[in-house]
Amino acid sequence: ETYYMGKYGEYRAVVTKCRMGSIGEGSVVLATEQAQRLWRPKAVIMVGIAFGIDPYKQRIADVLVASQIISYEQQRIGDAIVYRGSRPPRNTTLLNRFENQQNWKFTRPDQSYSNVIVGPILSGEKLVDDPKYKEALSNEFPQAIGGEMEGAGLGAASNRIGTAWILVKAICDWAQGAKDDRHQDLAAAAATSLVYSVLSQPNALSGLNKLTPPALRYSGDISYRVPA
Numbered sequence: 001e002t003y004y005m006g007k008y009g010e011y012r013a014v015v016t017k018c019r020m021g022s023i024g025e026g027s028v029v030l031a032t033e034q035a036q037r038l039w040r041p042k043a044v045i046m047v048g049i050a051f052g053i054d055p056y057k058q059r060i061a062d063v064l065v066a067s068q069i070i071s072y073e074q075q076r077i078g079d080a081i082v083y084r085g086s087r088p089p090r091n092t093t094l095l096n097r098f099e100n101q102q103n104w105k106f107t108r109p110d111q112s113y114s115n116v117i118v119g120p121i122l123s124g125e126k127l128v129d130d131p132k133y134k135e136a137l138s139n140e141f142p143q144a145i146g147g148e149m150e151g152a153g154l155g156a157a158s159n160r161i162g163t164a165w166i167l168v169k170a171i172c173d174w175a176q177g178a179k180d181d182r183h184q185d186l187a188a189a190a191a192t193s194l195v196y197s198v199l200s201q202p203n204a205l206s207g208l209n210k211l212t213p214p215a216l217r218y219s220g221d222i223s224y225r226v227p228a
């Protein structure tokens with residue numbers, strides 16, 4: 001893996017990328033587990049883009065913060081579909097920091113401000129761009145605020161090692177059959193801006209259990225995941 005080391009806000013950081021999805025070569029599970037075993041970060045924050053659920057209540061570049069990851073891929077197929085995916089718990093302390101970041105502002109091109117929306121986020125291997133499939137997921141999980149492809153793997157790998165984690169992704173489209181990359185840069189910038197604002201507070205990671213750092217020349221305090 002390639003790692004970028006530096007300082008982000010008040011914290012030393014190690015940044016790496018992963019491919020889309022939670023399985024396969026270069027996936028988030030492998031990238032996350034390897035990075036955590038190498039760097040022993042205090043916390044892991046995945047930053048990226050997602051699809052929104054409701055264009056009437058949400059806007060492009062609104063930032064979604066996962067209170068829970070809903071893995072929808074694991075299913076029992078019979079007379080009816082039964083979803084059997086896990087719902088890995090996020091870190092309460094990290095979630096609290098993002099919920100209470102009151103001074104953050106990110107300005108869209110139309111001069112309006114992005115909002116922070118906290119709630120469960122759907123996660124699966126499918127690049128969703130079909131209104132009927134999205135509607136079926138929304139009906140099955142009405143509490144979901146958006147969807148993406150890497151969160152389930154992030155939670156699985158981080159919980160296995162015991163590292164605090166959270167997922168922060170901004171809305172770039174509505175998965176309505178007309179997916180393009182017009183708003184991806186804007187959404188990524190919004191999510192990254194919120195993370196920077198939180199980590200600019202000296203006490204942002206206070207209360208998290210520290211891991212014993214490995215015998216390396218550089219030991220990061222936090223690691224990021226930005227899907228390629």
